[in-house]
Amino acid sequence: MIYNISDRMKDLQPSAIREIFKFLSDPTIISFAAGNPAPEAFPIDIVRQISAEIFSEEPVNALQYSLTEGYPPLRALLKNMLATDNRFNAERDELIITAGAQQVMDLTAKVLTNEGDTVITENPSFIGSLNTFRSYRLNLRGIDMDDEGIDIAAFEQAIKEKKPAFVYLIPNFQNPTGNTTSLKRRKEILNVASKYEVIILEDNPYGDLRFDGEHIPSLKELDTEGRVIYAGTFSKTLAPGLRVGFMSAPNDIVQKAVVALQTSTVHTNIWAQLLTYRFLGKVDYITHCKNLSQIYKKKCNLMLSELDKQVSREIVFTKPQGGLFLWGSLPHGDMNAFCLEAVKNKVALVPGTAFLADEKGSTLSFRLNYSTPTDEQIINGVKLLGDTAKQLGYGY
């Protein structure tokens, strides 16, 4: 039989990253391609204990249907946590629990866009979100970045030209580049957004994992006008398998997001919500995140120092202040050939093209993940990367 696939899905390809998961069953390949939190960062003992408590104290609550908006005590707790720095504004905002931050992207696109609308993004940006937007038949306009974030003149120009439905930004330790948008640039972004009445979707999955430099206020925190939708998640600070994230946004938007959520997943797995709630009551979350950040700092520094020792100096790498990723750029040559050669040498990277707003664009860059591999894998994998660079003629 021939099946008539919708226009929105006909040409949409699986995420290169999710697809890479399938090849990771080859145990001889060292993967710098995933974006998994370090397994040693999972608070397994606490989670085990909390789960036992849930099934001892409130088993029916953990199994029965629950509210679409999310578990009320978890919502209240998060509102309180986020209100301290205005990431939740009680007079203006609502907060709901989602199946990871990815569902916030889905709900935002569903609620705020019509087919053919434009979304402005950083270029490169997170492929998962780009594909979400593509699945709504949105046109993506990527804005190139420098070390401080997106180019403001190009941003303003794009807004004038395209009148976007919203702007999607990852200001902290961006996926894939590892770069952080400076405070000055954040303020400039908000000024331009305000001038043209544009909504911003701020994705902050890594914000709690800063291991270097000073905290920079989020766009949501700096926003005084109710134009920022904030996507948060516990995927990187508790466990991604739980699929627990949240949306903190102006109430008018959230109310529609609730209706959209009803029509897709009904509500987020309730055991995972109970678990997250109890977890936040049991640990000092700030200390917990600081401890996690130290794990990632160590891994990041190890990868950077090995890259410095083992890999051609012609290849330039970013130096993230947090998060899970860094970004390598070739001086010349063929990035896809480089990634292909690397995987033949048993080390997997993600080609930078996966992250471009324009699917037909080209880049000399690729993404490296340091959170998933062990220290030994980092050392050995970077060595293989160095070999690859040598084979392809990059100078040391």
Add this chain to the structure above:
Amino acid sequence: MIYNISDRMKDLQPSAIREIFKFLSDPTIISFAAGNPAPEAFPIDIVRQISAEIFSEEPVNALQYSLTEGYPPLRALLKNMLATDNRFNAERDELIITAGAQQVMDLTAKVLTNEGDTVITENPSFIGSLNTFRSYRLNLRGIDMDDEGIDIAAFEQAIKEKKPAFVYLIPNFQNPTGNTTSLKRRKEILNVASKYEVIILEDNPYGDLRFDGEHIPSLKELDTEGRVIYAGTFSKTLAPGLRVGFMSAPNDIVQKAVVALQTSTVHTNIWAQLLTYRFLGKVDYITHCKNLSQIYKKKCNLMLSELDKQVSREIVFTKPQGGLFLWGSLPHGDMNAFCLEAVKNKVALVPGTAFLADEKGSTLSFRLNYSTPTDEQIINGVKLLGDTAKQLGYGY
């Protein structure tokens, strides 16, 4: 600020049923309005034990990112279970795990429809699915039913007129009517679908909860042409809070559904998938479902006999052979006024209008749920329903 809500969400209202949840905090109201499985049907001890095993044996697997398609051993097990009666055809189909059956409706609409397409449904039908289809800006064409299912002549006429993207059907113990489509009618439906090359989305959340009459093969089982998408769930046979369902469908459709799933929830909560897998290995699922069915049989029979004793004979109720719902119909008068009077009398029903494909349509019917209330609540609630009928002048 003014937010530009998308055309698809602008007029979509929250599901009346999900909204009713919010009022159930009034402990003096007896609710026949929900659709929750009976809490006493949850296998709490087994679930507690399995969850402890998971965190003792494979805690990282329960917390880490997993495959979008779902946990491979669970998929393999379900394929085997469903292959026995051809609900999964290994040569043609694929099977993926979703966040409940509702996500199957979402993925199907996303993959198979463009805005403005028509979906044919039973009339009335499950509001959750109708709203999913509405959220994709699909036109709904409802086909009225008799005791054996949809009117075949009207069905064929609608297909000829509307060339639907697909047909959505709940053949077993339908929500909201409790009616079951006969074998003869199922075959007629498939014949018509075959004649006009139409895809069918079969939603079977209650199929394992038959407590009366003989098993009838599913449309998926009867289909020889690969035109049925099958939506299954463990919400009614294990626990709805887990949000574990599945889609068994032709591979071409499932591959696109995987891409769509990547862009919304990434993957289904993995602990819940591990739990479901281990649960199916630990219990005899058929016996488990038979035991559950007896709980619902008892509740259904109690409600029916109380309705018979307490409520005006002018009001007619369906006699379901399984599932969670029955359907009452007034001979005349104002159904909304009846439901309003009932809730004033402290018993909650769902007005039948909530389930109409045409939101502006009218009906004299309402839905009753017997799975959630206790026996005592059934007896007392039906008494209040009888009082309501008397107040409104229906004869005994």
